Amino acid sequence: MDTNLPASSHPRVVIIGCGFGGLRLAKALRHAPVQVVVVDRNNYHNFQPLLYQVATGALEADSIAYPIRKIFAGQKNFFYRMADVHRVDSATNTVVTSVGDIRYNYLVLATGSLTNFFGLESIERNAMQIKSIPNALNLRSFIFQNFEKALLTENPDERQALLNIVVVGGGPTGVEISGSLAEMRKHVLPKDYPELDLRTMQIFLVEAGPALLGPMSPASQADAKRYLDEPGREGAAQHVHQAL
Template sequence: MDTNIPVTSQPRIVIVGCGFGGLRLAKDLADAPVQVVIIDRNNYHNFQPLLYQVATGALEADSIAYPIRKIFAGQENLFYRMADVQRVDTAHNTLETNIGSIRYDHLVLATGSLTNFFGIESIEKNAMQIKSVPNALNLRSYLFQNFETAILTEDPAERQALLNVVIVGGGPTGVEIAGSLAEMRNDVLPKDYPELDLQQMQIFIVEADGEVLGPMSKEAQVKSRAYLEDLGVQLRLSRKVQRYEEGKAYISDTEFIPTRCLIWAAGVNGSALEGLAPEVVTRNRRISVNHWNRVEGRKNVYAIGDVANMVSDDMPRGYPMLAPVAIQQAEQLARNFKRLLRGDAPLDFKYTNKGSMAIVGRNRAVVDLPGNHTFGGFFGWLTWLFVHLMTLVGFRNKAVTLISWAISYFSTDKALRLIIRPYKRSDFKDDKGKARAEHNAQTPQYTPSVPTPSAPVVGG
């Protein structure tokens, strides 16, 4: 037990996950008389808001990832173990992991979120997602493999499907990746692929709501929609992708968009651990917590960030699954741990909304600030760049990202169009029975599909 973690008389706080919440909590406990143990299946913290730039070749993966051990170098009360947590045993205060059992005095679940496919098996099986660094690298390879295959394809219908990209979800992730792909199509790809008519490449956003960027202000929605349309992105609003099979994204029973690349950015679920009482896990796999982030019915188990479902009068459906919420909950929980050690009562969490933003492309972004202040364009773009640059972990990552952005801005180029590890989708089940995508060193083979008369083609 405890995988060589030193025995101590101090309380042991085990944090599962080193995302925004877990990272902030561990740092804020550096001066507390506790032993902090971080468990994460990866040995790095990754900056998820910039994953789409890795997927589209604007940044390399190591620009947005930073080693966990390097982040906490010098923090004497912290220990890190690379492990996959399988379940929690609240009766015995232990975690079961693939490297053994780990005891805790206090447990903090900062496990983040997983892609929610809403039970649509054909999409879960065939769509690309962008929730992790491997996802982003797979998507980058897959996009450029499709272009290479399109050059060799004689069937016009199949070539069109290889060139088309359908993005499901008009939130920040969907909008940002659509804008980035549109700029790449307009400025970069024609130089790389003169054999292809890149004007035929069509980029779609399919959004179930009536506007993109639903949580943002009406002004931001209108601006972002205008930016997308100016870049040539086609919007299918108040529509849903019902299934995705044989290179067709069906938006009704008979109407489809031909595409060999469907990117799913339409929803997320919490990543609750096995072993928790069923009554504390909500339908979307978030964990019900009180205003101290304590899991309902447990005295020493907490959850923060995307996985925590904290309901308030202002947020009857729970706080949004955003990085600022996770960071602020982590900061408050660290303060409460210190209060508990002094014998003081914990304080309730109060969220401070600092605004939201989304980037659509070069000199195109929208920013909502508290007090109904909205702006966009060049100054919105600068604000987005500054906030994200300052939030990156590590001086090197900040410097490399800034230089990469500067080169891309002045040259309108994205240099990282590399197929380092060719991607092929192979169906298999992981140990939790969920479909996943596997990559290997084989080039994907496609079976040409020709639209049938009974199925109208959208944008084909």
């Protein structure tokens, strides 16, 4: 299949992935004598730092997804193809994609990273990830489906299980999402679910290391812990526990 890219007298730089890295490079090349071709399976740039807000209903997905073509409107040497990259054939300088082959003079891989489960297979099998917008929307929908089920069950143990949320990993994302879930518990859910006793909703943040926010300063670690533990504080996670 042909990807219909125009011929150019300039060398072609193919960038796979339009996350922070790919986007920045493609912009930096706007005046360079090259043809820039960005390939991403999604036609939007996803601002990952706010995924937790989408997962907890504080933001709509649109707010953190920017159309790639709009970002680069006016950049004359820029071309975009929405495609899944299957493999790279370095012998022929070809990227093999779901919409056809793309030849390159220079190739940049900016495909991001996968969730690190630290070898915990059961977590990998059972946990929901938060790396993409579909992940965040799935998580949001799952939480609300559980609340709907909690309303219907007569079994108190089952209801409690449906209201419990376990966050694995006390890094920045785990801390942010726990805090955001606590805000949701305090401000959003009581209005949506007046029939449920939301004081019984529990959010557990599980961290194997001795502190939250492992690589950060001891002062930030202590602040995060205090913030999440403090009962009654605006937005605090009243039921977050740290498993040491």
